[in-house]
Amino acid sequence: MEFKRRNGGPVMGGASQPKRGRTGGDWEDSPSLFEEELCMFEEAEMEAEDREGQAGHDVIPVGDLFSADLNPRWRRPHAPSLDSDSDTLVFQQIDLDYYLGSAVAGMPGQLQGKVPIIRMFGVTDSGNSVCCHVHGFAPYFYVPAPNGFTSDHLGEFKRELNSVVLKDMRSNKDNISVTVLAVDITRKESMYGYHGRRNLDFLRITMAMPRLIAPAKRLLEQGFKFGPFPIQNYQSYEANIDFEIRFMVDTDVVGCCWIELPKGKYRVREERSVSLCQYEVDVGWTDLISHPAEGEWQRIAPLRVLSFDIECAGRKGIFPEADKDPVIQIASMVQRQGETEPFIRTVFTLQSCASIVGSQILCFTQEKQLLQSWAEFVRTVDPDIITGYNIQNFDFPYLLNRAAALKVTLFPYLGRVQGIKSVLRDMNFQSKQMGRRENKTINIEGRVQFDLLQVLLRDYKLRSYTLNAVSFHFLQEQKEDVQHSIITDLQNGNEQTRRRLAVYCLKDAYLPLRLLQKLMCVINYMEMARVTGVPLTYLLSRGQQIKVVSQLLRQAMKQDLVMPVVKTETGEDYTGATVIEPEKGYYSVPIATLDFSSLYPSIMMAHNLCYTTLLQKGSVEKLGLSPEDFIKTPTGDQFVKSSLRKGLLPEILENLLSARKRAKAELKKETDPFKKQVLDGRQLALKISANSVYGFTGAQVGKLPCLEISQSVTGFGRQMIERTKQLVESKYTIANGYQADAKVIYGDTDSVMVKLGVATVREAMDLGKEAAEWVSSHFVHPIKLEFEKVYYPYLLINKKRYAGLYFSSSADTHDKMDCKGIETVRRDNCPLVANLINTCLQSILIDRDPQGAVAHAKEVISDLLCNRIDISQLVITKELTRTAQEYAGKQAHVELAERTPSTCWRTTFPSTHSTTWSSSCPNRSRQRASCSVSLHTTHTHTHTHTLNEHQDCT
DNA sequence: AGGACCACCTAG
DNA sequence: TGAGCTAGGTGGTCCT
Known part of the structure; x- marks a missing residue:
């Protein structure tokens, strides 16, 4: 459930060679390493270019800047002429937008007035740029057909809606005469709530341009009357879908996929080209072929x-x-x-x-x-x-x-x-x-x-x-x-x-x-665009929700399900996960950690939680369902079982997780480093996507919140972690022949930390694996508890605050010192604090020398008091102090500093919410704050040291 | 002193 | 008009 890489995390893609730092600061004398690097580029290229007889130019007089002779590399590779009768055009699409333009002869769609035209930009395998105008796709949305509506009423509905939309326009500078292009009857079903799998008549309303959707929707919602039908409020469906997403979903185009324009199906623009691209073509929206990003279509064009x-x-x-x-x-x-x-x-x-x-x-x-x-x-x-x-x-x-x-x-x-x-x-x-x-x-x-x-x-x-x-x-x-x-x-x-x-x-x-x-930003973002189906640009300009919407629509379309537009209103928050009360302390015995993998996605899959399976109030009676048709979740919500209807969300999650398994399997087999990167990017994108589905359902100000789903998910989660604790503690007991009574000393959301009472990491691993397997058998597929790691030793300070040596790959050596929630991983302390705590933790956990930790802290404090350190914010948690002392057997009668505000300047940037620490004042014109250091030592006296802006911070 | 509340940031 | 979620520790301010 971690979506953001903490503190940079381990950087993927192998270790990089640390560069030796520049020694002298004397610039003019010795060229920097960077200059040497630039120089090497030159040498490599000279060799290549000698053959081509192109001399490098260092300083170019301004003049023929753009002549091909001077700068042959600036232009893209030559684009051979394209004959649409005999050539297929294949390109990787990297950006997709739409504009309003005039119809192009021979292309589908409205002929008069401005029409929306989708524009795809991309690059071919040979590095030529492409601009592709896609014609004939118009925006639409749905409303349920009123009772008694037949095809005879379509014309009247369309005329009346067209007329009210026209009337509603304040100005009509595009001189639109037709707003509603078409109204059709189609069988659809709302995706929100289970209502017995019955498709109803929906009106599919096609508008002339995307910006007419909102007013049409509003007018229909507010009360619309046509023909003999009484005035009525229409609930609208899919009226809030971005036009680009609408197009991509309907044509099976995903972000950064490869597009093929078959020969004879497109036109090359000779004159009237509007773009700077090497190829500019027109195509009808049903004529383009979108290739799923599999096999050869996973490749990336030379962008x-x-x-x-x-x-x-x-x-x-x-x-x-x-x-x-x-x-x-x-x-x-x-x-x-x-x-x-x-x-x-x-x-x-x-x-x-x-x-x-x-x-x-x-x-x-x-x-x-x-x-x-x-x-x-x-x-x-x-x-x-x-x-x-x-x-x-x-x-x-x-x-x-x-x-x-x-x-x-x-x-x-x-x-x-x-x-x-x-x-x-x-x-x-x-x-x-x-x-x-x-x-x-x-x-x-x-x-x-x-x-x-x-x-x-x-x-x-x-x-x-x-x-x-x-x-x-x-x-x-x-x-x-x-x-x-x-x-x-x-x-x-x-x-x-x-x-x-x-x-x-x-x-x-x-x-x-x-x-x-x-x-690997480009690769990772492209993979995310491909997995979720949104354009690359959305990933940086939009939030998380659009990615789920895109997937949801794609899945829904296959079953003729439509997504309602819901009005967003924030209500009560719902209950989240359980954090097991920690048995705080220092553990010099191995602690096994068992985790539910992808807990929330697997809960949704296991219990078929979805919009389409939700039984709203009274549905059970109305549909005459028997108890074996549905389940009741811990929060009292009801969902039908997959035997009646398989949910969309579980389907999406299964696809994502099975695709991730495939990607990981391929990753293992793959030897080409570039393809490996792509696959790794993909599995990461798939994991993140699976995890954000739950968040989407709980987003109260969102496209389709459903708290019944999200609170049921967390409800199941709470039940499961409680059950896990009980199971482990009931089976692994002396009475059952084990070395000791196991005890769950902590757990958060999807994990339990167990003191199994064994002496070695090896034993903890073996017993942990066995326990995880055994506990898993008590839960519905695909819910699975896994053995993750052993902490040894383990320092449990509080809820969400602990540290330990992490054993996973080997029982003999620890992989790392793992710190959670402690100052060392927080960004709201100055580095001195993080370093001090880190050193203390190393002392305690690695050297097993708590007195050393205390001594080190004392030394730092003393340095602070004597102004031997220029930065000083010291925050040592009471718990850490207490625990260290406990471990030291109370021999160290030193109280560590409780808290000392800073003499270094803390700057928080509102734009990024990041905090930096510096020993000099970042903005002398603005600060009025004074900073103080106050330390408590065992020798009872309190030192207070105050600095203000007139004093030098060093 | 203690609590209500807030900002910040983290765990998951 | 577009925005994933809750739990919870810590430190600060303000009030009683």
């Missing part, structure tokens, strides 16, 4: 990934403002997905700049020209994915604003569709999970914006999210050493100082690429 970074010359102490401060450098790196090195490394500079081996420098005397040329560079390189660090909220907005300030009119056309301007918008994204977050967004049609900062904020819990910290954490590598404050000075210096800045800027463009690769 172009552009990473960039900008530098601005800010004024002293003022954050750069786009209307005043110039953009002085833009570094860009372009890499093909799947390759290890960027094949374009370039930096656009304002004013001259000395050459950097391995990268191309383009110097400009006019900032306007720099910006304009960079935009042209982007259009020429035609990247599929644009990355960088905080590009979404800084670099892109700054560039757009700066270009506007300088009136570089051709700058903001960065997308793949000609004539569409990239504009900046403020978005207010908010979720319980991530809090309120102000975000800026810009539209870049056809290119996926993959801001690495946003990825890290979503997927990793880190202490700090600066590029420097993140690079160090994942790559053991850091940024080039340039202080922000000296950027302007470097720019105003000479070509050597600007060169130093350029190296810095290049590295900041390079690091995101390295991180993307190391963390």
Whole structure:
């Protein structure tokens, strides 16, 4: 039930070689490691290019920037001409949107007025870009047909609805004359609640464009009258589905899948092409073939990934403002997905700049020209994915604003569709999970914006999210050493100082690429898009729910089930999981841990919990069900058994979990490292997806909350953990011939920690496995209790706070020291505390020397009191102190410090909710706070030390 | 002193 | 108009 990688966690993809750090800080004398690296790129390429007779250019005078001779690599590979009569077009779709346009002759759909057209962007196996316009798909939704409705009434219904929708429009600037395209009768069943498997007549209402769905739905809900029928309120179904998702679900297209346009079924645009893509085609929506991501269709096209970074010359102490401060450098790196090195490394500079081996420098005397040329560079390189660090909220907005300030009119056309301007918008994204977050967004049609900062904020819990910290954490590598404050000075210096800045800027463009690769972001996100069926861009711009909705709709469609639109209202929270009261203390005996694997998904599968199986009040009587047809959950809710109807959610979960098993099996067999990465990304996506189904049903402000499901799930969970405790403690007893009476000393949600009374890890493992198997036999398939690990020794401080040496792979050596909930894993303490506690825990658990722990803590405190340490927030839990003392046999009559507020400055960033600690004041202009240290020692006196903003923190 | 409440962050 | 869930520890503030 863990969705976010804690503290970065172990980084997947094998260990990386830590780079040796740069020793001297003397920049001009010795080139940095990064420069050596750039140099190596150059050497490798020189060899290759010598054969082709292309000389490398270090510094290029601005002029023929875009001529093929000078920059042969900028353009995509040549695209052979395409003949739709004889060629099949196959491409991997990476972005999908829609627009309103005029009908194209020969394509299906409405002919007059503006029609919605789906647009897919993608790349072929040979690296050519594709823009595919898909015609004839229109948005629709459902309402139940009123009693007595027949096909004779369709015309009247349609006319009347059309008329009220038209009347409802405040302005009609698109001059829409027809809003309702069609109304059909179709047999469907609501997915909410079991009502005896009877399909009813539903009206499928097709609208002319997506934005007409909401008013039509509203008008029907508020009360709609037509023909002889009385005024009536219509409950609507599937009226809140994004148009893109609607299309993808109906055509079996998933995010990042391969699309095939059979020969003869599509048209190549010769004139009238609107995109910058190499191929631009039109196709009818029923003519495209979507390939499931299996076998050969798991591959990934050679996508172009552009990473960039900008530098601005800010004024002293003022954050750069786009209307005043110039953009002085833009570094860009372009890499093909799947390759290890960027094949374009370039930096656009304002004013001259000395050459950097391995990268191309383009110097400009006019900032306007720099910006304009960079935009042209982007259009020429035609990247599929644009990355960088905080590009979404800084670099892109700054560039757009700066270009506007300088009136570089051709700058903001960065997308793949000609004539569409990239504009900046403020978005207010908010979720319980991530809090309120102000975000800026810009539209870049056809290119996926993959801001690495946003990825890290979503997927990793880190202490700090600066590029420097993140690079160090994942790559053991850091940024080039340039202080922000000296950027302007470097720019105003000479070509050597600007060169130093350029190296810095290049590295900041390079690091995101390295991180993307190391963390396998592109692969993992693509796999998530494929597994859940949503476009790649949704994964970064939307929440968790849309992924479940997409899967739910796909499953529902097969059974003619439709999803109601529910009004969201928050009610009472429901009861969650049980946390077994811990028997706090230090255990110098092995503690076995048994876990239910995928507890909540397996509960939903085992008991067939779903919207479609829920028996609402009175249903049992109404449907005349007998007791063996349904179950009653611990919360008193009723669901029919799978013999009557198999639930959609259990089906989805089974598919996800069996697909995960397959992926893991394939992963084991696979030898190709690249395919391995894909498979690992897939199994991870499948696991996360399975776990988020439960959360979806409990999301009260959501697309389809169903607390009967979520509270039944947790209810079963509570019952199960209680039962598990009883079972274990009843069987593993001296009376039954075991060495000791087993005792469950702790448990949380889906796990129990058992003191089995055996002396060795080996015995605990063996007995643990046996116990897990035996307990499993008492539960319904596929619920399974598994032996996970042995803790030895184990320090149980409180609920959700413990530490122990973790034995799993071997009984002889521990895998790690596992700490849960303790200061060492929390980000709201300064590092000193985390380090101190960590050292103490190591002392206690590994060295088995609690006095050592106490001594160490004392020493640190004493250092603090004597100002020998510049940072100091000390928080040692009372429990840890007590436990350490207990273990030490009360011999150590030292009370550790209880709590000491800080002399270091804590900064919490509201945007990211992250906290950083520093010994210097982060913002001198703003703080009024004073900080104090107060320590209690056994010698009774209290030291209080207060610092305020006028004192130096060190 | 003790409790109600909040913010923050974690466990699962 | 879009947002997965609950349990619970710890430390802080404010009130009585």
